[in-house]
Amino acid sequence: MEYLEIPLLDENGQEVKLRDFLGRWIVLYVYPKDNTPGCTMEAKEFTELLPEFEKLGVLVIGISKDSVESHRRFKDRHNLKVKLLSDPEVKLIRSLGAWGRKMRGEGVLRSTFIINPEGKIVWEKKRVKAKGHAVKVLEVVKELVKK
Numbered sequence: 001m002e003y004l005e006i007p008l009l010d011e012n013g014q015e016v017k018l019r020d021f022l023g024r025w026i027v028l029y030v031y032p033k034d035n036t037p038g039c040t041m042e043a044k045e046f047t048e049l050l051p052e053f054e055k056l057g058v059l060v061i062g063i064s065k066d067s068v069e070s071h072r073r074f075k076d077r078h079n080l081k082v083k084l085l086s087d088p089e090v091k092l093i094r095s096l097g098a099w100g101r102k103m104r105g106e107g108v109l110r111s112t113f114i115i116n117p118e119g120k121i122v123w124e125k126k127r128v129k130a131k132g133h134a135v136k137v138l139e140v141v142k143e144l145v146k147k
Contacts, residue, residue: 004119006092008063008085011071016085018092019119025058025145026115027137030098031130032108034066034074038130042110043074045134047081052138056145059083065090065108098126112137114144 004019018026029046031039046053046060053060063085066074071084085092090108093099098111110130114123114137123140 001119003092003095003121006087006095008087008092009068010086011068011075011084013068018115021059021061022119023117025056025117025141027053027058027060027112027141028096028115029060029062029110029112029133029137030093030096030108031062031064031110033064034070035077038110039064040074040078042130042133043080043082044078045130045132046137047079049134049138050081053141056141058141058145061085063087063092065093096121096124114141116144 005017007015007017010016031042033039043062050060060082062082065088066086068086071086087093090099093108096113098109100109109126110128111126112128113121116122122144
């Protein structure tokens with residue numbers, strides 16, 4: 001589970017690894033770019049539903065290749081509450097298989113992963129549509145957490 005060990009910076013410039021969050025469920029959503037329509041919609045939807053995820057003990061993390069500064073502006077501009085991680089070298093994104101062919105070359109594939117408290121990916125969806133995706137993820141999380 002190499003993806004747990006890749007160091008990244010959060011929106012505050014603090015170094016974190018996914019293994020730092022072991023012991024709780026994680027929704028990790030990978031998105032292409034801060035402040036674009038689809039990515040903003042997705043982040044706002046996850047932020048709106050964050051209290052429901054938190055009631056289940058689930059941490060929601062967004063990750064893109066944007067810089068720490070870009071993430072900070074993105075959060076401030078849209079009042080986002082989800083944690084954002086910066087992966088400018090796309091190490092974690094690639095290790096998750098969320099990088100690939102797109103219409104205009106290669107790039108980030110909008111993807112979501114649910115990681116159990118032991119650090120194992122137990123659900124994944126790639127090339128997702130942003131609108132309504134957070135609600136679908138919440139439904140899946142509810143089923144997984146109660147097992």
